[in-house]
Amino acid sequence: MAKENRTKFVILGFLDAMPMSGYDIKKISARSIAHFWNEDYGHIYPTLRSLVAEGFAVKTVEAGDGKPDRHVYAITESGRKELARWLAMDPGRPNLRIELLLKVFLGARMDPKRLIEMLEEEERQCLATLAEYDETEAHLKSEVARGSEWARYEKFQLMSLRYGQRYSRSVAEWCRESIQELRAAENPDAKR
Amino acid sequence: MAKENRTKFVILGFLDAMPMSGYDIKKISARSIAHFWNEDYGHIYPTLRSLVAEGFAVKTVEAGDGKPDRHVYAITESGRKELARWLAMDPGRPNLRIELLLKVFLGARMDPKRLIEMLEEEERQCLATLAEYDETEAHLKSEVARGSEWARYEKFQLMSLRYGQRYSRSVAEWCRESIQELRAAENPDAKR
DNA sequence: AAGAATATATATCAAGATGATATTTTTGAA
DNA sequence: TTCAAAAATATCATCTTGATATATATTCTT
Structure with missing residues (x-):
């Protein structure tokens, strides 16, 4: 094809x-x-x-x-x-393969502690990625300030960066929520 | 390899x-x-x-x-x-190729109206996807209610569905925000 | 001073992944 | 009656990945 x-x-x-x-x-x-x-x-x-x-x-x-x-x-x-x-042309749909989600989906076959560990690590990664985006944003703005060839792209680069920021924040929140659910399932009488 | x-x-x-x-x-x-x-x-x-x-x-x-x-x-x-x-095993990082973001990133080379159209279409797709998730969730819950083999996976399937819901909502919001920025750039004196 | 790591550069290629396409029969809708 | 969809079996050309190779300079660590 x-x-x-x-x-x-x-x-x-x-x-x-x-x-x-x-x-x-x-x-x-x-x-x-x-x-x-x-x-x-x-x-x-x-x-x-x-x-x-x-x-x-x-x-x-x-x-x-x-x-x-x-x-x-x-x-x-x-x-x-x-x-x-x-x-x-109309943009095509992305092809996704998110391994963490596959493991969450098959979570009934996993040690809940291991799954919690994976989610904790993913949350850390998201927070680290957000920090990198802050640096990228600062770098981008300084490039523009010094008249880089990229200046005319800045608005669009920031737009794509915003997507990444929203995405990482939303995944970090999802991790926290999922960890809480898994912990609650492990200790149903524990105070929330 | x-x-x-x-x-x-x-x-x-x-x-x-x-x-x-x-x-x-x-x-x-x-x-x-x-x-x-x-x-x-x-x-x-x-x-x-x-x-x-x-x-x-x-x-x-x-x-x-x-x-x-x-x-x-x-x-x-x-x-x-x-x-x-x-x-x-630790899950691997996903490989992403999001064509819409690439086009946004290269947006300085595009007709702003065309880019707005693409973002509007993406927002519609996200909302449609969210509606599908609602159906998937209802279907999942009814499978569990009738004692399907999938019952023990329900919690995990819902967890992965939550990820998708958050993702689609966050992309829809990003689209709206980006469309507003593009429209404001086209009509800088227009009331916001 | 020496060694390791990184940067600056050129790449390759085996294997994973995609998605259009092919074939056959039954069932359901127009 | 005809056509589309479903139920099934797949294939394969092409895209994509990422480990690997090579060479030299520079920087950092011991």
């Missing part, structure tokens, strides 16, 4: 902001979109190659001054058109 | 409740875990085959009375042990 490689649009979106290397794309995606979009070298390099082959990007090689050479990619006009075509 | 096929644990989890066919597994997963776990025939049938090969499940064939024969699978004792081993 002819499915569509979506990494190409992530890459086109980044290249539309400025030319960058495969390594740059991974680095920037790690700190900007990783909370809602998974991307890794395994997909970036082959996709860069095919974007060049399809005429959506061009590549130049910069000498590394002792470091490995940098292969820098820039979007083309037909790449911009292809990005615009895809952006206008 | 040695990754682990997680479909096998979904299947073992279902078979632990009762014996079922590949078609049953798909059907039951569609109405119980689909909101947080994606599973389809493409993975179910090959995995059933390998579970039998590994001794974690056994298969019997039931004549279909004119319908195609049913291939019914049942978990084995070593299958239960394998499931217990996996359930006790």
Whole structure:
């Protein structure tokens, strides 16, 4: 079946902001979109190659001054058109596989203490993630303040960050509530 | 690289409740875990085959009375042990690819009206999903009331449903807030 | 001073996962 | 009578993941 490689649009979106290397794309995606979009070298390099082959990007090689050479990619006009075509299309539904929820769902087969531990760890992770979002937000605002190329994206980056913040808060609350239910089930006479 | 096929644990989890066919597994997963776990025939049938090969499940064939024969699978004792081993392990992080967020993130390249449309549609989807959760919850409670095999899972299924409810509510709120921001940006003098 | 870890860079590839598609027969709705 | 849906069995091309490999410089720790 002819499915569509979506990494190409992530890459086109980044290249539309400025030319960058495969390594740059991974680095920037790690700190900007990783909370809602998974991307890794395994997909970036082959996709860069095919974007060049399809005429959506061009590549130049910069000498590394002792470091490995940098292969820098820039979007083309037909790449911009292809990005615009895809952006206008209805977004697809995400495919979810949340292992913690599967284990909760099968919780009747688990030691309740173990399940509580998992939920406690998940809550900690959510709180840590929220702290990271605060840093990301501060960093984003400082980039804008110093006139970064990303300034025109700030509003939208903050919008996507808000999603992540709401999501993490809502999962942390769900963890607390679920832990309380499990503890209550273990000690039905305990004071609540 | 040695990754682990997680479909096998979904299947073992279902078979632990009762014996079922590949078609049953798909059907039951569609109405119980689909909101947080994606599973389809493409993975179910090959995995059933390998579970039998590994001794974690056994298969019997039931004549279909004119319908195609049913291939019914049942978990084995070593299958239960394998499931217990996996359930006790720390859950992995989900891999997320939320296309709507990617488009929001790249929103500087989009027609604001089109982005608003997408967010409005997402909000509608969330509200529809919440209504489905209400039905799922009612159905679950009625299954328990009539003494279904699923009764001992109810608490855990409700727990996972709560996650989905919180998630959908939080996304719907995020959509409303984002739409308001986009509209305010279009009409900066408009009354809020 | 030496060693380890990290950063800067280029990637690959085996295996997991997706989802469109195929086939057959019965049942129910139009 | 015809068509769609359900009940069943699956397959497979393609997308996606993430561990792994290689090389050099820089930074940090011992």
